[in-house]
Amino acid sequence: MKVKTLEIDGKLVTGGPEETIFQAAWNNGIRIPRLCHIGGLSDIGACRLCLVEVEGQNRLLASCLTPVEEGMKVRTNTESLRRYRKLLIELLFAERNHVCAVCVANGACELQDLAMSLGVTHIRVPSQLPHLPVDISHDRFGVDHNRCVLCSRCLRVCDEVEGAHTWDIAGRGRKSMMVCDLGEPWGVSQSCTGCGKCVQVCPTGALFLKGKTVGEMRKDRSFLNFIVTAREKHIWIR
Ligand code: SF4
Ligand code: SF4
Structure with a gap:
């Protein structure tokens, strides 16, 4: 099981290979807004509130459905996201x-x-x-x-x-x-x-x-x- 290292809002964090950006953020005290996600149930990305910016991507990604990747740089709380x-x-x-x-x-x-x-x-x-x-x-x-x-x-x-x-x-x-x-x-x-x-x-x-x-x-x-x-x-x- 290879742990991934990534940056979320300038903070260096780690996440398991099965983890999503949302989970990695949550485990590291970074709260991303959401309505449809609830721990213990499958994620469907319906509410779109957990969209985040990922460096190198030309679109916003639903953090509850996007797996963590090595070296990823994620922003969860920019002015445009708010x-x-x-x-x-x-x-x-x-x-x-x-x-x-x-x-x-x-x-x-x-x-x-x-x-x-x-x-x-x-x-x-x-x-x-x-x-x-x-x-x-x-x-x-x-x-x-x-x-x-x-x-x-x-x-x-x-x-x-x-x-x-x-x-x-x-x-x-x-x-x-x-x-x-x-x-x-x-x-x-x-x-x-x-x-x-x-x-x-x-x-x-x-x-x-x-x-x-x-x-x-x-x-x-x-x-x-x-x-x-x-x-x-x-x-x-x-
Ligand atoms: S779909 Fe509607 S009724 Fe069901 S949990 Fe969500 S808000 Fe409540
Ligand atoms: S069986 Fe389903 S619909 Fe009925 S109370 Fe339980 S969760 Fe709600």
Whole structure:
């Protein structure tokens, strides 16, 4: 196993041959913004927030999908990357109805945190204000499509960790929507085990626990590390 040495934001770091730029950065205390990545699930490069500049490349690369290479020089936080990420966040806000003041995830939302850290105070593109459904047919959970950023964390955790594959994405482009099974209400899903993993990994208020107040809507993702470590290393960490 040959370790690679590279430079990230001027800092000399090392990464294993299987590691991505995102992982190498994370392991060395460099935080790259992201919405779709979550440790323990496969990476798909959907949100594009983790794009970085790599010397010698004429395009930006998704750090969650790009393996480290010997001698690489990576920049993760330049002025143009910050501008680009800010616009991406604005587009996400414009695409659906993210009204934080009346959202159950207010104060515990990764999209809101990113907007604040990137200085998004308003959006410069017209808001689409779509009329999207809220499905509260499940006994314990609800899905508000108005808050969904299509990160597919729910789909991946349900498929890769729970093994149920209840969620999927239907439609294309701005008409894309998360669907349960073949588009049935969540409450009548035959495949859902009711484990709640999808709710815990959702970065916004799109998936929520019914009956919880805003102050109680804190998501616990520690189960992911526990299950993945147990599966891959056969170590029970709790
Ligand atoms: S509750 Fe569990 S089984 Fe049901 S959709 Fe969510 S992750 Fe899948
Ligand atoms: S429901 Fe939540 S986890 Fe699923 S795609 Fe939408 S934002 Fe992501």
